[in-house]
Amino acid sequence: MKHIVAVSDKKQLGKFIDFPHELYKADANYVPELFIAQQDMLTPGKHPFHKHSSLQTFLAYDGERIVGRIAAIQNNNHNTINGVNDGFFGFFDCINDQETADLLLNTAANWLKERKLDTMVGPVNFSTNDICALLIEGFDGPPVAMMPYNAPYYLSLLEKAGFHKKVDLRAYRFTAGNYNDRSSKLVTALQERLTRSNIVIRKINVKNFKQEAAAIREVYNKAWDKNLGFVPMTNEEFDYTAKDLKMIMDPDFCLLAEQDGKIVGFALAVPDINQVLIKIKRGRLFPTGLYKLLTQKSKIQGIRILLLGVVDGYRKMGIEACLYGLIIQAFQKKKMTYAEASWTLDHNDLINKPIEQIGGELYRKYRILEKNLN
Structure with a gap:
């Protein structure tokens, strides 16, 4: 049975960081993030984001097997400076299963609603100053430094969950x-x-x-x-x-x-x-x-x-x-x-x-x- 666990300790955070390695272990284009950098980024007191904003990370399980992850993010500086009331989701990775994706996205949405935020925007890992967006075209090679990578099916999972385009971003190659x-x-x-x-x-x-x-x-x-x-x-x-x-x-x-x-x-x-x-x-x-x-x-x-x-x-x-x-x-x-x-x-x-x-x-x-x- 599928269920959600809110990450609450260092051991669970390690599983959260490691999940994409399992998901993409057969994908030659996947580039792992450095564990120590991800751990610092997601640990209050280590990264300066946590001084002005907050987030909660979640893992999706099917029985004892991890099948997805997500972070719900409240970026107070973003909302104050832009005069909006957005919530973000980031660090989103999921097996190709709509039920799992819906469970993750709805859990993050509920966390954002509890904080009285009006919209859910993503994938954005803290802000657009960080790794953000979903790869939708160009799956033929590894990402370059500090650019995102994901399986092609992510777009369908998000659209079926009710998400629509906010903006597209481009990458040019020479x-x-x-x-x-x-x-x-x-x-x-x-x-x-x-x-x-x-x-x-x-x-x-x-x-x-x-x-x-x-x-x-x-x-x-x-x-x-x-x-x-x-x-x-x-x-x-x-x-x-x-x-x-x-x-x-x-x-x-x-x-x-x-x-x-x-x-x-x-x-x-x-x-x-x-x-x-x-x-x-x-x-x-x-x-x-x-x-x-x-x-x-x-x-x-x-x-x-x-x-x-x-x-x-x-x-x-x-x-x-x-x-x-x-x-x-x-x-x-x-x-x-x-x-x-x-x-x-x-x-x-x-x-x-x-x-x-x-x-x-x-x-x-x-x-x-x-x-x-x-």
């Missing part, structure tokens, strides 16, 4: 030699033009990482403030994320646009660490995972262009093209084979058209869904 590198060739001219406005583009100073990260945080929160459902990171949340990114970051792919010492834009591409994580069994760093992480990081052949933002008043000056061009130059110099630009909003032509013009291939789509709780 392959070596198969893109327009005009912006790369124009970098020198673009930089000279920007210099006349006292704007310079430089690599991040890793030795002064803390101060650099604080400046980037300010730009990040300003540059994305009009994006759908965006919620600025708290200082602690940004520092937490920056600390994680620093471990995989390549300074050649972290660029800052600066005018008279003030950061006005930045771009960040990260090595596709999933090329290594896919080989780390069940996301465990010990006994062999850490060795693989340390020794194989230099062999990564791809990047994810994760962020590119310019604050109001500095857009359309050529900063964006210059940042892209410098990333392409670094990509070429390192003889990498692929890059993914992700994610972008489906309707954001201001970003999507330039990506397509330089040869980006729309190869994956993701969806955030919602359902009214009233």
Whole structure:
């Protein structure tokens, strides 16, 4: 008989984190999340999200066998900043069974209703600053760094449970030699033009990482403030994320646009660490995972262009093209084979058209869904 258990201790949390490994053990494209990172994220006191918001994780059982998991999430900062009353669901994984999916989703919905929230949005793991959305097109390979992955049947489970599209997200792929590198060739001219406005583009100073990260945080929160459902990171949340990114970051792919010492834009591409994580069994760093992480990081052949933002008043000056061009130059110099630009909003032509013009291939789509709780 199927039933739900609310996760309430460390042992159950371990089972919650490990469930996807069982579900996808025959799927060659599945990339396990690092266990320690997931444990910290979901443990109050470990991740700064828990200082302003709350969640409850649940496991679905069929007899003694785990058949699904979900988290019900109340993100107070999201609701305050956007003037909404949303609830989220995240960390959703389920066998291909509608009864199980309904049981999980209804349990999460009831938790959100008890907190008088009006809508249920997801999958979103805390906020759109974190891993979010459902893969709906492009199941032919592993996800790149910090992008979601799920079986194709998830969309049907959610739609039959009453969820409908809120927004679609896009991922574009570039392959070596198969893109327009005009912006790369124009970098020198673009930089000279920007210099006349006292704007310079430089690599991040890793030795002064803390101060650099604080400046980037300010730009990040300003540059994305009009994006759908965006919620600025708290200082602690940004520092937490920056600390994680620093471990995989390549300074050649972290660029800052600066005018008279003030950061006005930045771009960040990260090595596709999933090329290594896919080989780390069940996301465990010990006994062999850490060795693989340390020794194989230099062999990564791809990047994810994760962020590119310019604050109001500095857009359309050529900063964006210059940042892209410098990333392409670094990509070429390192003889990498692929890059993914992700994610972008489906309707954001201001970003999507330039990506397509330089040869980006729309190869994956993701969806955030919602359902009214009233």
